[in-house]
Amino acid sequence: MPLRRDYPAAQELIKLTGKGALVTGGAAGIGYAIAYRLAEAGARVLIVDVNGEKAVQASKELKSRGYWTESLACDITREKAVESMTRKAVGILGSIDVLVNNAGIYPRIPLAEMTEKNFDDVISVNLKGTLFCSRAAGQEMMARGRGGCIINIASIEAIHPSGDGMSAYAASKGAVLTLTKSLARELGKHDIRVNVIVPGAIATEGMRSMFSGPSSREARAQLKAFMSRMLLGRMGEADEIGRVALFLASDLASYITGSMVVVDGGYLVT
Ligand SMILES: NC(=O)c1ccc[n+]([C@@H]2O[C@H](COP(=O)([O-])OP(=O)(O)OC[C@H]3O[C@@H](n4cnc5c(N)ncnc54)[C@H](O)[C@@H]3O)[C@@H](O)[C@H]2O)c1
Numbered sequence: 001m002p003l004r005r006d007y008p009a010a011q012e013l014i015k016l017t018g019k020g021a022l023v024t025g026g027a028a029g030i031g032y033a034i035a036y037r038l039a040e041a042g043a044r045v046l047i048v049d050v051n052g053e054k055a056v057q058a059s060k061e062l063k064s065r066g067y068w069t070e071s072l073a074c075d076i077t078r079e080k081a082v083e084s085m086t087r088k089a090v091g092i093l094g095s096i097d098v099l100v101n102n103a104g105i106y107p108r109i110p111l112a113e114m115t116e117k118n119f120d121d122v123i124s125v126n127l128k129g130t131l132f133c134s135r136a137a138g139q140e141m142m143a144r145g146r147g148g149c150i151i152n153i154a155s156i157e158a159i160h161p162s163g164d165g166m167s168a169y170a171a172s173k174g175a176v177l178t179l180t181k182s183l184a185r186e187l188g189k190h191d192i193r194v195n196v197i198v199p200g201a202i203a204t205e206g207m208r209s210m211f212s213g214p215s216s217r218e219a220r221a222q223l224k225a226f227m228s229r230m231l232l233g234r235m236g237e238a239d240e241i242g243r244v245a246l247f248l249a250s251d252l253a254s255y256i257t258g259s260m261v262v263v264d265g266g267y268l269v270t
Helices: 029-040 050-063 079-093 116-142 165-191 205-210 216-227 238-249
Strands: 020-024 044-049 069-073 098-101 148-153 191-198 260-263
Touching: 020 029, 020 079, 020 116, 029 044, 029 050, 029 098, 029 191, 029 205, 029 238, 044 079, 050 069, 050 216, 079 116, 098 116, 098 165, 116 148, 116 165, 116 191, 148 165, 148 238, 165 191, 191 238, 238 260
Parallel strands: 020 044, 020 098, 044 069, 098 148, 148 191, 191 260
Antiparallel strands: none
16 A cells, blocks of 8 residues: 655654653763753753762763753652652753653662662662652643653563572562553553663663672673673663664654563573
């Protein structure tokens, strides 16, 4: 069947001009790469990070490339702080059309050593923080009535745990997968799409710090075994997640919601 002639051109579909995007944990690593791609596509981007100084620096770097960015310091584990940050974000961006729940922590903690606080810390950032930000930005999207898009970041640990000491992390990210589907159900009627990216090993500062320190020899052995399962034979780059986030945020993905996009260089196939 021939294509309808009035479909927009691909280069129009990928544009985010006129949209406001909030990226948590956007001061470094994957979050920064996502902020970069969304800003490049024309969105006004707000970088939100617990490390306020780093967020200012990241925003400056993007501005120096001619992109529209601002930054705010916020610890997403603090419910009231997230609400107040979201109100400020609306003032700065005009609207929140895209929320990327990227901020996350992944400490390696063997089960025998895990305290209740260790577990709570991981759940607070990775799961509760995602919920707080989704609720605050989701309410704003619903009130405005122009739809929107939420992108969560999980991990292949949620599907195939592959390293010792990652139980709290894997559990938190497994919950993010389920949360994504529930939010997609609840928000679909408001034309808010909710999807989750499932990265494999991506070379970032946070990832590198996992392989230094006291248990680094064991960690490096695990990394070697892990790398041997990568069909593409290498770690991913943060930008390779940024590109997928851009796709999901744009109208190229206008009929995708409640979905999981695995970006792991083929790890889960092996
Ligand atoms: N790097 C990987 O291999 C990989 C793989 C799968 C999933 N992920 C996920 O991708 C996301 C980003 O990972 P990364 O490797 O870029 O991490 P990173 O440690 O390099 O950067 C994370 C950023 O989040 C910020 N942050 C941490 N806690 C926060 C809080 N409470 N409030 C606000 N900001 C906070 C940090 O300050 C930092 O700027 C995480 O959710 C992580 O679990 C990473």
